[in-house]
Amino acid sequence: MSEEGDDRRPQDWKIRQYYEKEGLQEKILEIAEYREIAPTYPNGYGKRPDAINFPGDFQALVEDGAVAFHSSVEKWRNPLLIDNVSDLNQLREGWDLVIDIDCDHSFDLAKDTAELVIRELEDHGIENISVKFSGNRGFHIGVRGEAFPQEIDQQEISDMYPRLPRGIIDYIRDNLREEMMELIKEYGLEEKMETDNGKKPYRVSDIENDWGQRHLFRMPYSLHDGSWLVSLPIEIDHIQDFNKEEAEIDNVDFETDFLSEYEQGEATNLAVQAMDFLTEKEEERKEEIKKKQDRDFERPDDAIPEQHFPPTIKNILEGLEDGRKRALFILINFYRTVGYSWEEIDSKIWAWNERNKEELGETYVKSQLRWHRNRSEDVPPPNYDSNGYYQDMGVYEGDNLEEKVSNPVSYAFRKANRRQDSNSDSDSEDSDEQEVLECPYCGKEYKSEGYYKKHVEQCNEDLEVKKL
Secondary structure (H helix, E strand, O other): OOHHHHHHHOOHHHHHHHHOOHHHHHHHHHHOOEEEEEEEOOEEOOOOEEEEOOOHHHHHHHHHOEEEEEEEEEEEHHHHHHHHHOOOOOOOEEOOOEEEEEEOHHHHOOOOHHHHHHHHHHHHHOOOOOOEEEEEHHHHHHHHHHHOOOOEEEEEEHHOOOHHHHHHHHHHHHHHHHHHHHHHOOOOOOOHEEEEOOOOOOOEEEEEEOOOOOOHHHHHHHHOOOOOOOEEEEEEHOOOOOOOHHHOOOOOOOOOOOOOOOOOOHHHHHHHHHHHHHHHHHHHHHHHHHHOOOOOOOOOOOOOOOOOOOHHHHHHHHHOOOHHHHHHHHHHHHHHHHHOOOHHHHHHHHHHHHOOOOOOHHHHHHHHEEEEEEEEHHHOOOOOOOOOHHHHHHHOOOOOOOOOOHHHHHHHHHHHHHHHHHHHOOOOOOOHHHHOOOHOOOOOOEOOOOOOHHHHHHHHHHHOEEEE
């Protein structure tokens, strides 16, 4: 947390007093229904999963010292059972679309970006749109899950998470790209868009698309544990006139709802258009992957550290209930291709086997290790789209980078190379390169070292969370 944030932090009694205000508890309970809740304390997140089902649950968290609250965009039959199922689709009942507008260059630019997104939603026939101030640098725009069709192409909408919501946001980003570039030019921030790969408007005013499993957003009327402003729901026609002083702890009332109104199926056109866009982009990526022959890897001399492993591999390493034999095949090939010695692989495989709910037999593990060791070539694990593997096993995380590469090894190579480039650039005289700091876990870029450090600390604390 920045020193400025420390200066603004209310005293503990004032935070508790705020959360005890009449009307607030009702709003918290409404949004918390069927969602996973993640309270934030001065030293980080509380235990996960958690839930708020009754007034006493919320009061207990406040009395325990919670200063902010996040909830899942996903809705669950019972969020407290999340860690007890191997396939989250079995427990997920639905999800809401919460679009995060984040701009640290200009709050007025964040307002204009939010209005562009809202116009795009309205152009697709959506009338019931929620808006709230994020509590810091932007806005959250919400569409209730019930506004989407129950299924698309005979697939339940609840099972299309996070692929579809991420696809919707990418579709919106693509539609608004040219307008965003012109808007940023009007603000005199054109140079901020420049990268080695062309102009990127969302580096300046981001419409965030880094959705993953158990994605969280700051709950309406929660404090922001940095700015110490309230994440305040507002009316759409108040965006341009909104002033951050309205979100100060003493100025807030609880009259406006977030994600409360919807019309069944009003977001069908958006979902269908986004699916067509997503399918087209996925086909383009597959063609690019084929051209690049992504499976041709040269094993590095120094093993790639685990911090650069893809989330899907990390999910496997936590231990499994089902798919252990396929996971063993994946891990042996993955470890070998990213540079680990057979002695290291042997040690890591046995340690992983102990984390499984039921260990694979010793004879089987030994035979697999021996067979792979006797092979004359290093072969990468199956690609992400291989039938019978990651997605069928329920371990595929599908973060922003995993959706762009074909293989877990590609992910690790990309992450490791990025870090090396960043380190080598640290002595460069190119100040533009020095300013950009990239999270080693999710790839998000920052120009402010303070925000970067805080994000990396949070991202490392819980790799499954992408915090809005």
